[in-house]
Amino acid sequence: MPPLPSNPAVIRPRRIAHLDMDAFYASVELLRYPQLKGLPVVIGGGRRSVDDALLAQPERPLHKIPLRDFPRLESYTGRGVITTATYAARQFGVGSAMGLMKAAKLCPQAILLPVDFAEYRRYSRAFKDIILDIAPLMEDRGVDEVYIDFTDVPGGQREGGRVLARLLQKTIFQQTGLTCSVGVAPNKLLAKMASEFNKPNGIAIVLKEDLQDKIWPLACRKINGIGPKTDEKLQSLGITTIGELAQQDLDWLIDHFGPKTGVWLHEASHGRDDRPVVLESEPVSMSRETTFERDLHAVRDKAELGAIFTQLCQQVAADLARKGYVGKTIGVKLRYDDFKAVTRDQTLDHYTADAAEIRQMAGQCLKRVPLAKRLRLLGVRVASLMRLDEAQVHKENKPVAPIDKGEKAIDSIVIEGQLF
DNA sequence: TCTGGGGTCCTAGGACCC
């Protein structure tokens, strides 16, 4: 067999960057409220408008609001969790995902700001547009993170990527006032780890030959994809660092973690990862869920639950419509007061984005779930999505069941539903 | 006064078809 023709695009060593905004939500808030700089600030909580007091005086600019007018953590009651905490707040031991009530005990004087996703999304769009102008191969990984393929960007190979990383940092800071950290490496796996090395406002370059010195001493948990469960299992097997993981025999890893995870652990520990930078992707599902202010009972709180349920269905339907999708797998999610969760879903023979139809199907799913225990969360999900424009093409080819139930109001279905 | 909300991907069993 003749040798395959060489493909320079494949052989060329990749330079992949991971760019991570520093303390993104907190930094955006500090642009609005610079008077909070250096203070313990916690962002989180539900939709209760803790900054009503601030907005109540529009003639007073935000940056002039005196500290005493900001709400404090100690006055919070509810089930929210911390989304972000500033460094000053972290000194007190509070951190991401911690319940606000618990945080209030550790640092009652901390200032509590509500999460303002609309504002964070604006800044997210802004910094991503800046990146796209400079380096067009960008993968969106959420509101504050991206991967960027430096390989073919002019200057992307200089100093291992440092020159381009510096340019991105500088431009983003000039245009938004926000700092970020960048890691550049031969692949996404290593780039992600590298971006943490010199936080905040740092750059780290990792080359293939740096594996032993820079990666192997790290805890296994630093690998994106090894979470608390896998880490615990690794620890129980006596493996703490990535280097120790790399020492393990592939067959031994497969025995303990299965073929897929076993191979992946082996590859990751050796710094190997050939995932491409993905520029565009289609959503798989859309959902809405809510945790109640107090646990609700399916029978005793039937009316309240029914109203919430309907609202969730309407929100999902609105999300689908706004983004231009239809779906055919409808499901519910419940979390009981003991925090155990269950899901039920069912697939239709046609696509829909209709609130009433979603409500009806979700109601069917709900009937298959035990409802003796009290509930703390209810969610509605639509999956198996298709873009609306494609769905319409399908519809022309072969007619599907009617999506529009017309004036058959949601209210009537709520009454008919017998859900609780 | 523990533990949000919105996602993706994987596994595993069963149904069903070829």
Add this chain to the structure above:
DNA sequence: TCTGGGGTCCTAGGACCC
């Protein structure tokens, strides 16, 4: 008639990430 596969879809749960 019996046996054995493979492939795909559906469903439930769980790990993980931002």
